Amino acid sequence: MAELSDRRNSRTTSPASLTEATEIAQRSLVLVKRAGKPFRSAGSAAMRGDQLAAMVAPRLADRLRVRVLPFHAGLMPPLALRAVARTLAPGSVAIFVKSAALGLTPDHLAPLRRRGVAVGFDSIDTPLDEIDLPLFDFHIAASLAGKAALEARIASLGRAIPVELLHHHADPRLATLRLDAERPFRCGYVGERKNALLPAEIADKVDCIEVRYARDFPAALAPMARLTLHYGVRPGTPADASQFKPFTKGFTAAACGANILVNREADDAVALLGEDYPFLVSASDPASIAAGFERARASFGAPLWQEGLARMRRLPGLVTPEALAKRLREIVDRVAT
Numbered sequence: 276m277a278e279l280s281d282r283r284n285s286r287t288t289s290p291a292s293l294t295e296a297t298e299i300a301q302r303s304l305v306l307v308k309r310a311g312k313p314f315r316s317a318g319s320a321a322m323r324g325d326q327l328a329a330m331v332a333p334r335l336a337d338r339l340r341v342r343v344l345p346f347h348a349g350l351m352p353p354l355a356l357r358a359v360a361r362t363l364a365p366g367s368v369a370i371f372v373k374s375a376a377l378g379l380t381p382d383h384l385a386p387l388r389r390r391g392v393a394v395g396f397d398s399i400d401t402p403l404d405e406i407d408l409p410l411f412d413f414h415i416a417a418s419l420a421g422k423a424a425l426e427a428r429i430a431s432l433g434r435a436i437p438v439e440l441l442h443h444h445a446d447p448r449l450a451t452l453r454l455d456a457e458r459p460f461r462c463g464y465v466g467e468r469k470n471a472l473l474p475a476e477i478a479d480k481v482d483c484i485e486v487r488y489a490r491d492f493p494a495a496l497a498p499m500a501r502l503t504l505h506y507g508v509r510p511g512t513p514a515d516a517s518q519f520k521p522f523t524k525g526f527t528a529a530a531c532g533a534n535i536l537v538n539r540e541a542d543d544a545v546a547l548l549g550e551d552y553p554f555l556v557s558a559s560d561p562a563s564i565a566a567g568f569e570r571a572r573a574s575f576g577a578p579l580w581q582e583g584l585a586r587m588r589r590l591p592g593l594v595t596p597e598a599l600a601k602r603l604r605e606i607v608d609r610v611a612t
Contacts, residue, residue, distance in 0.1 A: 303340045303367040304607055305359075309375040310345035319373040319399050321489035323417075326447055327599065334600035339607060346371075348378030357386035365391030366611045370415060373399045379410065393610045399443070403428050403517035413437040413610045420542035421519035428517075439606045443521035444594035445530040446492060452500045454532050460575040462536065462568065464506040465499060465527065472508045472538070474561040477568045481506050499531055504571050507537035507544075508556060508564055522547055522590075529590040534583040536567055547593075548586045553579050 308324030324343050332341040344359065363369075369392050371379065376396055384394050397415040398406055408414070408429055416422035416438055425438045463482035464471045473481060482502070484495045505528035522543040528535040537544045538558035545555070553574070556567035574580045592598060 301340050302338070302364050302607070302611065303342060303362075304335065304603065305342055305344050305363070305367065305369040307344045307346045307369055307371045307375045309373070309377070310347040310350070318489055320375070322444065322446065323372045323397055323399060327444070330444070330447060330596040331600040331603055334596060335604060338604065344369075346375050348376075348380070348383060353380070353382040353385065356383050360386040360390040360392065363387070363390055363392055367392045368395065368607050368611055369393070370395045370397050371411075372397045373401055376407075376410075379407075381410065384410070395439075395606075395610065397441070398425075400518055400520045403519075408432060408436060409434060411436065413439060413606075415439050415441050415606070416519075417441060417443040417521035418519055418543045419546050421521070424517070424519050437610060439602075439609070441599065441602055441606070442593045443523045443526065444599060445523065445526040445591075447596075448492065448496060449499070449527065449530040452496060452531065454500060458501060458503050460504065460572055461502050462504040462506055462571070463498065463502040465495060465502075465524070470509055471506065472510045472558055472564070473506070474564050476561070476565040480568065502531060503533050503575065504554075505531065505533050505535045507535045507541065508558060509538065509541060510558055525587075526590050526594055529587040532584070532587075534571065534580065534587060536564075536571055538564075547590060552586050553583050 306324050306328050308320040311320070328341050328343045335341055346355075367390075369387055371394070376398075387394055393412045395413040395415055396406065396411040397417070398421070399417045400421075403424060406414075408425075409432070413436060414425050414429075416425050419440065422438050422440045429436050429438065461482065462480060463484055464473070465484045465486055467487050468483045468485060471483075482498065484498050486492055486495050505524060507524040507528070519542050522541070524541075525535055525537065525544065525547060534554055536554045536556065537548075539545050539555045540558050545552075548555070554567055554571050557563040571580070571583075
């Protein structure tokens with residue numbers, strides 16, 4: 276009879292079901308990105324969703340199953356997240372990345388919470404006025420300035436919702452660049468040209484490498500490898516603004532072994548590079564921007580230039596795969612129910 280019972284058990288417990296049970300037993304970290312047309316995937320969905328998962332998953336595999344979930348509240352009813360919740364172990368964490376939270380309601384999140392899943396929002400640069408702060412169990416800020424602003428706004432509501440910092444990494448494909456140590460001086464802006472504040476005096480001296488969607492980035496790699504100074508000057512942020520941007524342009528320049536010309540009003544620029552970083556300018560003063568550009572060009576290769584590069588070399592350590600995995604492990608341990 277025992278032999279018969281063993282045979283029955285072997286038929287009812289297949290290797291596939293054992294694998295599924297093991298996966299459910301392990302806590303998950305789910306990065307929820309906005310579902311959309313693949314060729315128009317936004318940078319946030321690609322970088323804080325797919326890329327971040329690929330960077331940290333191997334380093335968290337002993338404790339967390341990391342996965343990416345495409346989601347669109349306008350197309351998917353709350354029932355869709357009920358099915359997802361069934362695949363997650365209690366104590367798992369789901370982080371909605373930027374526009375993935377558009378249209379999100381308590382009804383969508385109810386199945387996750389019933390399962391014991393903590394739900395967070397990685398707002399990146401979403402204006403604070405557009406965030407339903409109490410909807411989430413915790414928030415992730417992509418900048419020091421954003422973290423302080425989120426904490427202040429939450430406190431003003433009389434709430435106690437944790438805010439965690441996770442710096443925004445540069446695109447990991449930059450690690451494949453072959454950088455010539457003898458590169459001549461060359462300045463360029465990477466991104467949408469309309470977002471740069473570029474005075475007419477230096478407009479013809481700054482290459483514009485247009486990157487709008489994730490699909491545009493591969494073509495930008497070769498010209499980026501030639502840059503020694505990244506242009507990061509954007510219009511100044513009003514004092515009453517509720518939008519805070521991560522210092523991605525700084526991390527990108529650092530990954531390219533370059534300095535950055537950036538306005539001191541840019542979120543985190545001074546905090547991460549120092550008040551006396553040599554290539555800080557003022558967005559409110561076009562003459563300051565042009566003068567900063569000429570100072571960078573004149574000092575190329577000189578001690579002032581090398582001092583700037585020394586500051587830039589501090590940045591990559593904040594966003595290595597190991598550093599990001601460590602931060603996410605800490606976040607999960609703090610917020611998991």
